[in-house]
Amino acid sequence: MDNPETQVNIENPNNKSNSLWISLKGQLKKFLSSHNIGDFIFERLTLLFAVLVFLLVILMGYEMYVGSKISIDKFGWSFLTNSVWDPVQEIYGALPIIYGTIVSSFLALVISVPLSIGIAIFLSEVSPDWLEKPLSFLVELLAGIPSVVYGLWGIFVLVPWIRTDVEPFLSEHLGFLPFFRGAPYGFGMLAAVLILAIMILPIVSSISRDILRSVPQSQREAALALGATRWQSTKIVLKDAKSGILGATMLGLGRAVGETMAVTMVIGNRAVISPSLFDPSYTMASVIANEFTEATSEMYLSALIQLALVLFVLTIIINAMAKLLVWSMERKLGTR
Amino acid sequence: MDIKISVKNLEAFYGKNKVLKNISIDIPRNKVVAIIGPSGCGKSTFLRCLNRMHEVVGGTITGSILVDGEDLTKTDPVLIRKRLGMVFQKPNPFPTMSIFNNVAAGLRFNGVRNKKILAPIVEKSLKQAALWDEVKDNLEDSGVNISGGQQQRLCIARTLAVDPEVILMDEPASALDPISTSKIEELIFELKKNYTIVIVTHNMQQAARVSDFTAFFYMGELIEYDKTTKIFTNPSNKKTEEYVTGRFG
Amino acid sequence: MNSSKFFHVKRKIISAVMMSLSLVATLIAVIPLVLIFYYTISKGITYLNIDFFVAMPKPVGESGGGMANAIVGTLMLIGIGGAIGIPVGVMSGTYLSEFGNNKFGATVRFLTDVLSGIPSIVVGVVAYTLVVVPMKHFSAFAGGIALGILMIPTITRTTEEMIKLVPHSIREAGLALGIPKWKTTILIVLKTAWKGIATGILLGLSRAAGETAPLLFTALGNRFWSTNVMQPMASLTVYIYDYAKSPFEDWNNQAWTAALVLIIMISMLSLLFRIITRSKFKTK
Numbered sequence: 001m002d003n004p005e006t007q008v009n010i011e012n013p014n015n016k017s018n019s020l021w022i023s024l025k026g027q028l029k030k031f032l033s034s035h036n037i038g039d040f041i042f043e044r045l046t047l048l049f050a051v052l053v054f055l056l057v058i059l060m061g062y063e064m065y066v067g068s069k070i071s072i073d074k075f076g077w078s079f080l081t082n083s084v085w086d087p088v089q090e091i092y093g094a095l096p097i098i099y100g101t102i103v104s105s106f107l108a109l110v111i112s113v114p115l116s117i118g119i120a121i122f123l124s125e126v127s128p129d130w131l132e133k134p135l136s137f138l139v140e141l142l143a144g145i146p147s148v149v150y151g152l153w154g155i156f157v158l159v160p161w162i163r164t165d166v167e168p169f170l171s172e173h174l175g176f177l178p179f180f181r182g183a184p185y186g187f188g189m190l191a192a193v194l195i196l197a198i199m200i201l202p203i204v205s206s207i208s209r210d211i212l213r214s215v216p217q218s219q220r221e222a223a224l225a226l227g228a229t230r231w232q233s234t235k236i237v238l239k240d241a242k243s244g245i246l247g248a249t250m251l252g253l254g255r256a257v258g259e260t261m262a263v264t265m266v267i268g269n270r271a272v273i274s275p276s277l278f279d280p281s282y283t284m285a286s287v288i289a290n291e292f293t294e295a296t297s298e299m300y301l302s303a304l305i306q307l308a309l310v311l312f313v314l315t316i317i318i319n320a321m322a323k324l325l326v327w328s329m330e331r332k333l334g335t336r
Numbered sequence: 337m338d339i340k341i342s343v344k345n346l347e348a349f350y351g352k353n354k355v356l357k358n359i360s361i362d363i364p365r366n367k368v369v370a371i372i373g374p375s376g377c378g379k380s381t382f383l384r385c386l387n388r389m390h391e392v393v394g395g396t397i398t399g400s401i402l403v404d405g406e407d408l409t410k411t412d413p414v415l416i417r418k419r420l421g422m423v424f425q426k427p428n429p430f431p432t433m434s435i436f437n438n439v440a441a442g443l444r445f446n447g448v449r450n451k452k453i454l455a456p457i458v459e460k461s462l463k464q465a466a467l468w469d470e471v472k473d474n475l476e477d478s479g480v481n482i483s484g485g486q487q488q489r490l491c492i493a494r495t496l497a498v499d500p501e502v503i504l505m506d507e508p509a510s511a512l513d514p515i516s517t518s519k520i521e522e523l524i525f526e527l528k529k530n531y532t533i534v535i536v537t538h539n540m541q542q543a544a545r546v547s548d549f550t551a552f553f554y555m556g557e558l559i560e561y562d563k564t565t566k567i568f569t570n571p572s573n574k575k576t577e578e579y580v581t582g583r584f585g
Numbered sequence: 586m587n588s589s590k591f592f593h594v595k596r597k598i599i600s601a602v603m604m605s606l607s608l609v610a611t612l613i614a615v616i617p618l619v620l621i622f623y624y625t626i627s628k629g630i631t632y633l634n635i636d637f638f639v640a641m642p643k644p645v646g647e648s649g650g651g652m653a654n655a656i657v658g659t660l661m662l663i664g665i666g667g668a669i670g671i672p673v674g675v676m677s678g679t680y681l682s683e684f685g686n687n688k689f690g691a692t693v694r695f696l697t698d699v700l701s702g703i704p705s706i707v708v709g710v711v712a713y714t715l716v717v718v719p720m721k722h723f724s725a726f727a728g729g730i731a732l733g734i735l736m737i738p739t740i741t742r743t744t745e746e747m748i749k750l751v752p753h754s755i756r757e758a759g760l761a762l763g764i765p766k767w768k769t770t771i772l773i774v775l776k777t778a779w780k781g782i783a784t785g786i787l788l789g790l791s792r793a794a795g796e797t798a799p800l801l802f803t804a805l806g807n808r809f810w811s812t813n814v815m816q817p818m819a820s821l822t823v824y825i826y827d828y829a830k831s832p833f834e835d836w837n838n839q840a841w842t843a844a845l846v847l848i849i850m851i852s853m854l855s856l857l858f859r860i861i862t863r864s865k866f867k868t869k
Contacts, residue, residue: 042767043684049676050685050693053737057696060703060711067714118610126604127611135611142618144851146795148822149844152829153621156628156837198617205614218428222491224392226442226498227418231600236441239432251702258704260798261826285706285798292710292802308710312703319702323695332431414597447592 061312068306070299079306085271085282087291092303094310096271100281104189104263105256107277108196113249116201117238120208120245125220125234136206143202151265154195159186159266166190167278182278185268190277192267196256204252211244211326212237215333240333247325254318258311260285284311340365340502340532341386346399348381348390355381357556359399363549368524368533370547370564372540374584377553379536383504386534387420388413403502418446420502421495426511427487429479429494435471438479438490442498457497465493466523485516492523503527505535509542521546540580544568552576629845632838637846642808642824648835652843654810658725658819659850662804663793665729665814670736670793671786677737678744678782683770685745694745701738708734709799717803725811725818728804732796736789743785747778784858791854795847797822821847 065072071079075092082093119139123132163186170180215237223233238245268280269290284307295301341363348356356378363369371379384390385397391413401408408416429438439458440448448454458475462468467489471482479490488508495503505524509517524533524546537543543550543564550567552560552575560567560576571577578584636651643650677697681690712731717723751774759769775782797820800806805817806827812818821843828840 036765036767038765038767042770043680046676046680046684049673050680050689052673053677053700053741054689054693054696056734056737057700059715060707063711063714064707067710067718115610115613118607119614121604122607122611126607135615138615138618139611142614144791144795144855145621146797146822146844146847146851148795148797148825148829149621149625149848152825152840152844153624155829156841157620157624201614216428218424218426219430221389221392221422221424222428222430222494223441223445225387225389225417225422225424226445226494227414228442228445229414229596229600231603232445232596234603236430236432240430242432254702258702258706260704260706261822265826265829285704288706288710289798289801292713293805305710305714308707312707315702315704315707316699319699320695322702323698412597415593445596446589447596 061309064305064309064312068302068309071302071306074299075303075306079303080310083273085287087295087297087300090297090299092299092306094284094307096273097282097284097287097307098310099273100189100267100271101257101283101285104192104196104267104281104283105253107189107193108200108256109249109253111193111197112201112204112252115197116205116208116248116252117245119201119205120212121234121238123205123209124212125230125237136209139202139205142198143206147199147259147261148265150195150199150262154191154262154266158195159191162186162191162194171278178275179277182274182276184278185280187266187268187280188278189267189274189281192263192281192283193277195262195266196259199259199262200252200255203255204248207248207251208241208245211241211248211329214244214330215240241329243325243332244329247322247329250318250322250325254315254322257283257318258285258315260289264289284308337362338365339363340403341534342402343386344400344402346382346385346397346401348378348385348395348397350393350395355395355556356385356397359558361551361558361561363532363534365532366528366530367548368528368535368546369549369551370543371534371536371551371553372538372543372579373553373559374579375538378556379553380506382553383422383506383534383536386502386504387417387422389417389422418442418498419500420504421498421500422504423488423492423495423506423508425507427484427491429487429490431478431480433479434476435479435482435490436475439493439497441494446498458493461493461497462490464496464527465489466519466526467493483516485512485519488512488516488520489523492520496527500531502532502534505533507536507538510538517542540568540582552579554579625841625844625848628838628841630842632842633845637839637842641810645833645836650839652819652821652824652839652846654807655819655821655824655843656846657812658804658807659794659821659847661812661814662725662728662732662800662818662820663790665725666732666736666793667786667790669730669733670740670789673733674737674740674786674789675744675782678741679748679770679775681741681745682748683766683774697738697741700734701742704798705731705735705796706798706801709801709803712799712803720815723803723805723817725804725814725816728800728818728820729814731799731803732793735796735799736786736793739789739792740782740785743788744778744782747781747785748774750781751777780861784861787854787858787861791851791858794851794854795822797826801826821850 071092079092079094080098081095083095084091084093085096123136127135163184167184174180219236219240220233223236263283264286267283267286269282269286270280271282288304288308292304295304339362343359343361346356346359347354359382371382373379381390381395386401388408390397430441433441436458439461440454443454443457459468462471467486470486509520521542527533535547547564550564551558552567554575560571560573567576568580571580636649638651638656639653640651641653677693681694708731712727716727716730755777756769756774759773760766800820800823804820806823807817807819825840825843828836
């Protein structure tokens, strides 16, 4: 059936009387002689799976919308602005949870992004080849550790250290600031921020490194040939890569916002808004992880699914922005 | 003859790979020296050694390179590159900078920030590069929104702005159209009044047109170095003759 | 002249300082890595014995026991995930590279990027509403679907990239022989690219093995031996989570051992991944 010539045999002279059949047959023949039937099936088959991926994303949004319908109908936009999350009273306002998500992710970025840019600069601009490979491998190992193992380490190593050393130190020296007040529990926003910062470090640094490498070598040479120092030429490269690095930061933000297990295990899980980093907090992902199996009422479950929907939309927006930023850099530099 | 650059027993390596073998050559002041040879003969590497840009791509050298008697291999590369500017094969303006800032970039690296000092230098450099009339009204436009030929002249202006003594050109016209190429060649003719120029080219007509002296490299060796007219009319080496008459390469 | 010399020294120093700072940043990143590995290995190894692999979990209060059910459970869950994620990923990746130079291809490419950025817990919620709710009970099948969805973007994108790496001349050689495109793609292009694709698949599987969030309310967990995909199933990651939160020291210690075993499992997958990529470059 693969070869167009074999298709000629299909022709059957006995059917000449039926003009409709002839015209259909003629069209089929024409189609088959210009298309290969195997190719036709192969393309449609792979297309089917591509469509499946397409539908999957839409289905995900749809499923969560349906699943959270009763909560959306009851609370509307107040779901996002109300600051009381009380399953007993069946009142669901996600503001403290959204606050916890934003603050923990933002502070993690504040710690992680400068470090990541430093790593990217070292790996792409400074390090000799023999050192670059093992170091890249180590940073990527960090990305391969499962989230729950970070959480385990967080509970038994990081949190006790924060409780006995970091928080007493901070409250003694910076206690005049509202961010460093309160009882040193260990479990709380500070622990979540630190663990998130470690967890997004590999992705932000490895993408930034790739971004810096994608800046054409001729840019560095142009700077160096003018008598620039290494740092001055690196500044030129960083300037070229600005939007790409911003894109890497956005990807890190997307990761931080959706990070679940490690955060759930160390953040203390309480839906309150407090300026102090010592206090427990909550993130969207950790609420879902923590309360989903306990959700006994339909409304409770619906509210949790709505939280997942908000998280879904938020990460799509963040990732789309990241993609656009990287694209805009590639267009400007004419790479790719 | 007044010698600007004197190279003695230069050997260059990439890793264990020897790409230049025992090169000794004297480059006279305010003349144009063309380096020709088939691709892979080491001519670009030689040019890069002259301002230590070979280090950027991981090369090492032995031997000595004297500029006005001072040994380059023992000086800070950052200072050397200010004195020996380089123009690359493909125009490489900084895409994030305006035309003005592109020209001023080298001065800024050296700490000159005052726009009152920068402006006249930028203007002079652009005039020297024969670009001023075309861009004087658009100095704040991006350095990449002009034609390829203009970009290359912008890169030349950028090199001139730091006031180098020598200009090294690595096939500066190979990515350009014929009209832009002839403009660059005219420019080289003008520039040699004030600068010593070393130009690598794969285009023999270009070498014949613009240079006073020509060096022929083959397989990492300097085969012949003489007045350009001699190289192209009556070379003493058989390999050179075969190359300039187009029998190989 | 003097001031320019001063400036030159200043910028040399700044350059050296900034470049050293970049080294410091890299070293700082290595510290948590070392710490996590140190604790996982030193704490995990104390409870590591044959029992851990062959015995079942003991009830509260009894010491000892193992996680045989969770090890098998994790393997089965990534098996189910792979059964879903691998065909979808490879086929859609093939589509993108062979026929995807159009608007629809660009859309799918964008959506796979979007999918890779969606938090795994959200995928878990979707698997819950899609499978657990209609079936009315938790099941390994639901967990496997969640893991499968999570694998799709990795496998799709590596398949696409790997097929695109196959030189066009190889493809043309096939087509010029009169071999139809589909046969050329399957017999020549995919055959050339399979090692790259396999590494993508292994990467997807090893990431899935470390997932916890999407299993919490799909496969749930199971204290008993079960290989029935329609029933709740144990997994190492959910055990680590439950045991880490528990107040019993015995369980806490076993969580470390489970973490060690999990990391060893994942490393073995990525070791396989490295062996495959290495031999790929040798043959070239």
